[in-house]
Amino acid sequence: MTQTGSNDNRRLDRLDQRALEILFTEARTANTFADTPVTDAELTEIWELARWAPTSANTQPLRVLYLRQGDSRERLVKHMNEGNRAKTLSAPGVAVLARDTRFHEHIPAVLPYKPQLKDVFDADDTKRQDTATFNATLQAGYFILAVRARGLAAGPMGGFDAAGIDAEFFPGGRFRSILVVNIGHPGKDPWYARLPRLDHADVVRWA
Amino acid sequence: MTQTGSNDNRRLDRLDQRALEILFTEARTANTFADTPVTDAELTEIWELARWAPTSANTQPLRVLYLRQGDSRERLVKHMNEGNRAKTLSAPGVAVLARDTRFHEHIPAVLPYKPQLKDVFDADDTKRQDTATFNATLQAGYFILAVRARGLAAGPMGGFDAAGIDAEFFPGGRFRSILVVNIGHPGKDPWYARLPRLDHADVVRWA
Numbered sequence: 001m002t003q004t005g006s007n008d009n010r011r012l013d014r015l016d017q018r019a020l021e022i023l024f025t026e027a028r029t030a031n032t033f034a035d036t037p038v039t040d041a042e043l044t045e046i047w048e049l050a051r052w053a054p055t056s057a058n059t060q061p062l063r064v065l066y067l068r069q070g071d072s073r074e075r076l077v078k079h080m081n082e083g084n085r086a087k088t089l090s091a092p093g094v095a096v097l098a099r100d101t102r103f104h105e106h107i108p109a110v111l112p113y114k115p116q117l118k119d120v121f122d123a124d125d126t127k128r129q130d131t132a133t134f135n136a137t138l139q140a141g142y143f144i145l146a147v148r149a150r151g152l153a154a155g156p157m158g159g160f161d162a163a164g165i166d167a168e169f170f171p172g173g174r175f176r177s178i179l180v181v182n183i184g185h186p187g188k189d190p191w192y193a194r195l196p197r198l199d200h201a202d203v204v205r206w207a
Numbered sequence: 208m209t210q211t212g213s214n215d216n217r218r219l220d221r222l223d224q225r226a227l228e229i230l231f232t233e234a235r236t237a238n239t240f241a242d243t244p245v246t247d248a249e250l251t252e253i254w255e256l257a258r259w260a261p262t263s264a265n266t267q268p269l270r271v272l273y274l275r276q277g278d279s280r281e282r283l284v285k286h287m288n289e290g291n292r293a294k295t296l297s298a299p300g301v302a303v304l305a306r307d308t309r310f311h312e313h314i315p316a317v318l319p320y321k322p323q324l325k326d327v328f329d330a331d332d333t334k335r336q337d338t339a340t341f342n343a344t345l346q347a348g349y350f351i352l353a354v355r356a357r358g359l360a361a362g363p364m365g366g367f368d369a370a371g372i373d374a375e376f377f378p379g380g381r382f383r384s385i386l387v388v389n390i391g392h393p394g395k396d397p398w399y400a401r402l403p404r405l406d407h408a409d410v411v412r413w414a
Contacts, residue, residue, distance in 0.1 A: 010241065010393040012229070014358025019226040022219070023356065024256040024349075034217065040413075047411050049231040051404045053352065056365040058402040064411045072414040110403055134344055134365070134385070141348020142231075145260065149230065151221025158263040158341070169414060178341070186217040195265040196317055197258045204254050204271045206247075207279045207376060 023148050028194070030153035031087055032187030038093040040066075042150060043183070046095075050146040055135040057117060058110045061103035062139035063175055065096040075168050080180065081159035091155065093183035096165060097143060098175040099136035104128060133178075140179050147183055153190065155182030230355050235401070237360035238294055239394035245300040247273075249357060250390070253302075257353040262342040264324060265317045268310035269346035270382055272303040282375050287387065288366035298362065300390035303372060304350060305382040306343035311335060340385075347386050354390055360397065362389030 015023075043066050051060065067073050073094060077085040088094055104121035111117060121128040140156075147154040157180045165177040222230075250273050258267065274280055280301065284292040295301055311328035318324060328335040347363075354361040364387045372384045 010397065011243075012355075012358045012360060012392065013225065015222075015226050015229060015356045018220065019222050020256060020356060022222060023230075024259045024353065027259070029261050036218075044407065044411065047407065049227060051410070052231045052234070053348070054236050054361075054363055056363075060405050060410075062410070066411065066413050068413065106405060106409065110405060112403075133340075137341055137344035138348040138351075141260070141345040142352065144345075145349065145352050146231065148219075149222045149227060151219045153219060154261075156261055156263075185219065190217065196319075198267050198313060198317060200251065200254065202313065203258070203267075203269070204251065204273065206273050206275065 022151075023145055027148050028153070028191040030155050030182070030184065030186045030190045031192065032190045033087070033091045033153070033155075033182065033184035034187045036092065036185040038152065038184055042152065043093055043095070046143065046146045046150055046152075046183070049149060050139060050142040053139070053142040055139060056131065057107075057114075059103050059131055059135050060106070060110060060139070061100045061132040062136040062143070063098045063100050064143070065098065065169060067094045067096060076165065076180070079161045079164035079168060080157070084157045084159050084180075087155060088157070088180065088182055090187075091182035091184045093152075095143070095181045095183060096169060096177050097136070097140050097179040097181060098166075098170065098177045099132040100175055101129065101132055102174055103132055136178055140181075144181065147181065152183050153186045156180070157182070229358075230352055234355045235360070235398040237362050237389070237391065237393045237397045238399065239397045240294070240298045240360070240362075240389065240391035241394045243299065243392040245359065245391055249359065250300050250302070253350065253353045253357055253359075253390070256356060257346060257349040260346070260349040262345060263338065264314075264321075266310050266338055266342050267313070267317060267346070268307045268339040269343040269350070270305045270307050271350070272305065272376060274301045274303060283372065283387070286368045286371035286375060287364070291364045291366050291387075294362060295364070295387065295389055297394075298389035298391045300359075302350070302388045302390060303376060303384050304343070304347050304386040304388060305373075305377065305384045306339040307382055308336065308339055309381055310339055343385055351388065354388065359390050360393045363387070364389070
C-alpha cells in the first residue's frame with residue numbers, strides 16, 4: 001500500500017532520486033532508435049500503468065493504436081511531416097494516441113454511481129468534445145511518462161496531418177488522433193542538445 | 208546519466224515496482240487532507256520536476272498559480288462547484304493550472320534555433336490557441352504525476368467556473384485556467400472506492 005502510518009495521519013512515500021531522473025530530470029525525447037525490439041507485452045504494460053492516473057468523472061477517453069513495423073507504419077508516415085518520417089519508420093514501437101468522441105457510452109461501466117451522466121454528455125456535444133479533448137490530452141501526458149517508467153524512450157510528435165491519419169486508421173469518425181509517440185531504446189546519437197526551460201518567475205506565481 | 212552501456216547500444220533504466228505503485232497503480236485522488244503543511248519549497252519542487260517533460264516545439268505554455276490558505280483560497284472556492292469547496296479550503300496546497308495564451312513571446316528564449324516560430328504563432332491565432340491548450344494540458348498530466356513523485360496526494364478538479372477564476376486571478380485575459388489541483392498529505396478516510404478502468408479491448412488496438 002502507498003500509505004503508511006495510522007489511518008488519521010497517512011504519509012505517502014516519495015520517489016527516490018534515480019526514479020526522478022528516469023522520469024523527469026534526465027529523460028530525453030529520442031530521435032533515433034536501436035534495433036532492440038519492443039515487445040507487445042511491453043507496449044501493453046505501458047497502457048496498464050497509464051490507465052490508473054485520474055480523469056474527470058473517470059471518463060478515460062484516450063485510445064491507443066499500436067502500429068507494427070511494415071505496411072501499417074508506411075501507411076502512417078505518409079501523413080506525417082517529412083522530418084518525422086525516418087524516425088517513425090525506424091522506431092520499434094509506435095503509438096497513435098486518439099480521443100474517443102463517444103467515450104460517454106462507457107460511463108455506466110466506469111462511473112457506476114452516476115450512470116445518468118452518459119445522457120448529459122449525449123445531449124451536449126460541445127461539453128462531450130471538450131471533455132474528450134481535455135482528458136485524452138491529460139492521459140497522453142501520463143502515457144509519455146509511463147513509457148519512461150518502463151525503461152523506454154518516448155518520441156512524441158505533433159507534426160502530422162490528423163485528418164489524414166483519422167481517414168487512414170479510424171474510418172467512421174469516432175476516434176480522432178491527437179499525438180503520435182515513437183517508443184524504443186535509444187539509438188546512435190539519440191538526443192539533441194537540451195533546450196532551455198522557462199524560469200520559475202515566468203511560470204510560478206503565488207497569491 | 209539515464210543511459211548505460213556504449214554509445215550505440217544504450218539501455219535506459221526502468222522504475223522499480225515501488226515507484227510504479229507510487230505514481231500509478233496504488234496512487235489515489237485524495238478527497239481529505241491532513242493538517243500537515245506543504246512548504247513553498249515542496250510546491251516549487253513539483254514544478255521543477257514537471258517542467259522537464261516534453262512539449263511541442265518546447266513551447267511550455269503551462270502556468271502555475273499557488274494559492275495560500277486564507278483570503279486567496281476563499282476567493283477561489285466561490286468559483287468552484289459546491290462539492291469541491293470544503294476540500295479545497297482544507298488542502299494545505301492548491302495550484303490553479305492555466306495556459307498562457309501568449310506563450311509564443313518566450314519562443315526566442317526556449318527555441319533559440321528557430322526564433323521565427325514566434326512570428327508564425329503571432330500571425331495565426333487559432334494555431335496559437337490550439338498549441339497552448341494541447342501542451343498546457345499535457346503538462347497538467349505531468350504536473351499531477353510530479354505531485355505524486357514528491358510523496359504528496361493530488362486532487363485534480365475540473366468542476367469550477369473558469370471565467371470566474373480568470374476574472375478573479377488573471378485579469379487582463381492572458382492566462383486561462385484549465386485545472387485546479389489540491390495538494391497535501393491524505394487526511395481521514397481520504398479515498399473513495401476505486402472506480403473501474405476500461406478493459407484493454409476497449410482501449411488498445413493493433414495494426
